[in-house]
Amino acid sequence: MRTAQETALAKHITEWVKRGRSTNGVDVPDFSEDTDLIAAGILDSRGFIEMMLEVEQQTGNRIDLNDIDPSEFTTIKGLCRCAMSQASPC
Amino acid sequence: MESMRRVGSRPALYVDGKVHSYEELGRLAGRIAATIRKTSPPPMPLVALLAHRSLTAYAGVLGILGAGKGYVPLNPKLPTERLLRILTLAGPDILIVGKEARRHLELLLPKLPQRTVLICPDMEDLDGLSASFPQHQFVPGSAMAEGALLAADPREGDDPIAYLLFTSGSTGDPKGVPVRQSNLAAYVRYIADRYAVNDEDRFSQMFEMSFDLSVHDMFVCWEGGACLYAMPDHTVMAPAKFIRDHAITMWFSVPSVIGVMEKLGMLKPGLFPTLRASLFCGEPLLGRHAQVWQEAAPNSLVENLYGPTETTIAITHYRWNSEISPDICKSGITPIGRAFTGQKTCVIDSTFHSVAAGDSGELCLSGSQVTQGYWNNPEQTKKQFVTLPGAGDELWYRTGDLVMEDRDGCLQYLGRIDHQVKIRGHRVELPEVEFTLREASGSQQVAALAWPVKEGLAEGIVAFIAGDAAQEVGPILQHCRRVLPDYMVPSRIRFLEHMPLNVHGKTDRMKLRELLKEEQQ
Numbered sequence: 248m249r250t251a252q253e254t255a256l257a258k259h260i261t262e263w264v265k266r267g268r269s270t271n272g273v274d275v276p277d278f279s280e281d282t283d284l285i286a287a288g289i290l291d292s293r294g295f296i297e298m299m300l301e302v303e304q305q306t307g308n309r310i311d312l313n314d315i316d317p318s319e320f321t322t323i324k325g326l327c328r329c330a331m332s333q334a335s336p337c
Numbered sequence: 338m339e340s341m342r343r344v345g346s347r348p349a350l351y352v353d354g355k356v357h358s359y360e361e362l363g364r365l366a367g368r369i370a371a372t373i374r375k376t377s378p379p380p381m382p383l384v385a386l387l388a389h390r391s392l393t394a395y396a397g398v399l400g401i402l403g404a405g406k407g408y409v410p411l412n413p414k415l416p417t418e419r420l421l422r423i424l425t426l427a428g429p430d431i432l433i434v435g436k437e438a439r440r441h442l443e444l445l446l447p448k449l450p451q452r453t454v455l456i457c458p459d460m461e462d463l464d465g466l467s468a469s470f471p472q473h474q475f476v477p478g479s480a481m482a483e484g485a486l487l488a489a490d491p492r493e494g495d496d497p498i499a500y501l502l503f504t505s506g507s508t509g510d511p512k513g514v515p516v517r518q519s520n521l522a523a524y525v526r527y528i529a530d531r532y533a534v535n536d537e538d539r540f541s542q543m544f545e546m547s548f549d550l551s552v553h554d555m556f557v558c559w560e561g562g563a564c565l566y567a568m569p570d571h572t573v574m575a576p577a578k579f580i581r582d583h584a585i586t587m588w589f590s591v592p593s594v595i596g597v598m599e600k601l602g603m604l605k606p607g608l609f610p611t612l613r614a615s616l617f618c619g620e621p622l623l624g625r626h627a628q629v630w631q632e633a634a635p636n637s638l639v640e641n642l643y644g645p646t647e648t649t650i651a652i653t654h655y656r657w658n659s660e661i662s663p664d665i666c667k668s669g670i671t672p673i674g675r676a677f678t679g680q681k682t683c684v685i686d687s688t689f690h691s692v693a694a695g696d697s698g699e700l701c702l703s704g705s706q707v708t709q710g711y712w713n714n715p716e717q718t719k720k721q722f723v724t725l726p727g728a729g730d731e732l733w734y735r736t737g738d739l740v741m742e743d744r745d746g747c748l749q750y751l752g753r754i755d756h757q758v759k760i761r762g763h764r765v766e767l768p769e770v771e772f773t774l775r776e777a778s779g780s781q782q783v784a785a786l787a788w789p790v791k792e793g794l795a796e797g798i799v800a801f802i803a804g805d806a807a808q809e810v811g812p813i814l815q816h817c818r819r820v821l822p823d824y825m826v827p828s829r830i831r832f833l834e835h836m837p838l839n840v841h842g843k844t845d846r847m848k849l850r851e852l853l854k855e856e857q858q
Contacts, residue, residue: 285574288823292574292597292761293796299601313603316578318571 250331256305257327263301264289264323280324285317295321302330344536344562350395351583352567359562362396364484369400369458371484372476373431376454380406380431383501385424386546387411387445388435390567393458394546397433398555406431407498407515410546413438417445418820419511423503425450426513426712436460446470456481501712502549504646504764505825507756509772513712516549520649523705525556527677532587532614534561539611540587542567543576543594548763549646550618553589563587577603584611588637591619591762593794595626609634618642618651619762621750621793624666627657643673643750646764647721647734649706652680653748667741667749670793675746680704683733684742689725697751700740701725701733708734758787758795760824770798770817770825777816780804782836784844785827788853800827801849803836 257280264284284290290298303309310330312320319325345360373384384401386408388394401408409427411420420441424432430451434442436459447470454474457463463475499521503511528534540558542565544551558565572579574597580588588609595617598604612634617627622641631639644651655674665672676682683691684698692698701723709732710718721735739751756767770785782803787795802808810830817826837848 283571286570291823292593295574296597296600309602312575312601313577313605313608314581316572317575318569321571321574 249328253327253331256302256331257323259305260298260302260323260327264298267294267297280327281322283318283321284323285321299326302326306330347536347562348564349559350392350565350567352390352392352395353569355392356564357392359559362392362399365392365396365458366399366403367484368481369396369433369456369484370403371482372456373401373404373406375482376431380454381429382498383407383409383427383429384431384433385409385411385427385429386433387413387420387438387441388433389413389437389546390569391435391437391459393433393435395555395565395567396458397435398546401433402499402518405495405497407500409501410551411438412545412547412822413441414545415547415822416819417441417448419822420445421448421450422820423511426503426510427501430454431456433458434460442466446473449473500549500552502547502646505757505766505769506717507766507768509769509776511769512714512717514549514646514708515712516552516646516649516708520706520708521552521556523679524553524649524651524677525560527679528553528557529560532557534558534563534587536562538563538586538613539583540565541576541580541585541589543573543590548619549650550589550591550762553616553650558587575601575603577608580609580612585609586611586613588612588615588634590617592617592622592626592641593620593761595630596623596794599626599629604629604633606632607635610636612637615639616642618644620759622671623792623794624663624669624671627671628659628663631657631659641671641673643748644702644706645734645736645738647708648680648702648704648736649708652677652702652704652706653682655747665747667751668793670750673740673748673750675748676702676704677706680706682742682748683725683728684740684748685725689723691725694742694744694746697739697741699754700736700738700748702736703731703733707732758798760787760795760797763822763824765798765825767798770800770821770827773817773821773825774800774802774813774827777813778802778808780808782844784836784846784849786846786849786853788850789857797828798825799853800830801833801836802830803833808832 278289320329346358348356349359349362350357384406386397388397398408431454433456456476458478461477463477467475496517496519498515499518501513501515503513506512540554540563542554566583568579615634615637627639639657641655642651643653653673653676655672681703683701685701686692686698710722722732725733737755739754741749758765767785771783774783780802784801786799788799789796837845839845
């Protein structure tokens with residue numbers, strides 16, 4: 248079950264990605280919280296790192312990604328879930 | 338190919354979640370080779386391969402070589418126009434296609450420059466394509482020729498092209514580099530021997546096939562009878578879990594992977610106990626990154642490899658030593674070391690004469706790994722492949738890399754002498770980006786700059802266009818995306834009233850960099 252905090256975080260990050268991608272006045276390709284942002288070419292590795300830092304800044308927690316399959320954290324929904332459940336595996 | 342017989346039942350390839358034995362891989366490759374040989378009229382010396390991280394992709398490479406042909410890898414992630422340009426320049430009349438690339442056919446087939454035979458080992462239902470494109474011939478998997486286990490093409494005294502790769506070219510067209518089987522054999526034998534590759538090893542396979550470092554993964558691995566682990570796209574950026582889950586022993590990537598993993602907080606001491614060799618190539622390796630990786634992989638040797646595509650994958654190496662290497666690094670960058678045994682280096686000045694130890698100059702390379710010139714491009718060949726004063730007829734490749742050789746013969750990489758940059762390990766000629774910007778904007782006053790550059794590594798490209806400030810960014814970037822690989826597309830475009838010029842009347846790149854710095858502050 249998703250908490251209200253997690254939903255709000257995902258909404259904030261979605262807006263953050265949209266803002267970051269539209270600075271050039273170019274249309275942002277459609278994406279949702281479930282889109283793999285790397286595979287869809289919306290973020291490159293630098294963009295992903297920046298997104299993760301934004302999530303960490305919002306939650307105040309460092310995210311440990313070592314034992315998580317990247318397919319689980321390259322979506323906004325997955326990354327926010329990981330960030331919000333630091334105490335237990337995602 | 339010898340490994341097919343020696344270790345037939347052992348695992349050769351892990352891809353798409355499945356393990357394939359040498360025998361299974363060799364049988365499919367043998368059928369592809371037999372189908373190529375049966376094609377009438379006899380095919381050209383090159384066969385193109387449009388496939389990505391699939392059994393067809395790897396068996397396709399082996400099958401093409403088994404038929405005595407060279408492979409031209411087509412990365413399905415590249416824009417269609419770029420793929421068509423490569424096909425036009427290379428001129429193959431056979432295309433091996435994996436089902437993962439089928440969706441590209443509708444766009445490619447109407448524009449192929451000649452009648453083409455499409456061999457599709459993992460596709461059956463091709464009637465629709467056949468009816469829409471009667472000018473081409475389609476061979477589904479069930480119609481492929483039967484073939485024995487792959488064996489080497491028996492021709493003697495011949496040195497066919499093993500693969501033809503295209504790198505960024507400064508004139509707006511990609512440059513083809515044909516690498517011959519003798520070049521490849523020299524590299525593979527040296528490397529497999531140096532790292533004592535054996536059938537217990539598990540190799541990472543991170544690079545796209547259009548990037549020559551993928552040739553190392555495949556052929557060094559299979560030379561030793563080891564298993565190749567093709568990394569799914571989503572693991573490439575953060576590969577820690579993949580390395581651990583598959584107990585990878587041999588790692589090969591661009592150094593920027595370390596930077597990304599470090600920033601994601603992924604690299605911890607002792608994280609990769611199974612690795613026994615970690616090789617990095619394609620861009621400068623920061624000493625700090627080499628040390629972080631060494632601590633994460635305590636049982637592994639860590640080596641920095643260096644080499645342009647023209648000299649077959651890599652040609653010099655430097656082994657990291659935690660005790661002494663940090664003090665040897667220049668500006669924090671790991672040395673590129675010494676030439677492989679049997680290959681030669683020479684550092685020259687602008688008159689082509691050798692410089693003294695300790696002086697900087699352009700690095701030139703010679704030896705059995707060095708190719709003989711560009712594909713159908715005598716002008717570029719003459720410029721880059723030269724003889725040196727006092728060195729007889731020996732052909733040397735001018736790298737365009739500025740280096741310094743110390744008194745112990747260890748080479749330090751200092752930078753480029755031209756406008757070539759590396760973005761995520763890919764070679765990018767900035768004039769090629771500028772050519773595309775001119776096409777898209779109609780303005781002759783354009784400039785492309787690597788930006789930002791952090792610790793000597795370029796992270797992207799920023800473009801400047803002068804003369805018509807009213808232009809829209811969108812259509813220009815869309816044109817760039819249509820014709821350039823993603824790593825060559827500018828992340829940003831700035832319009833200027835006038836392009837700043839230096840005293841020689843050339844674009845003042847220093848001034849443009851200052852503008853970007855001011856913007857950052």
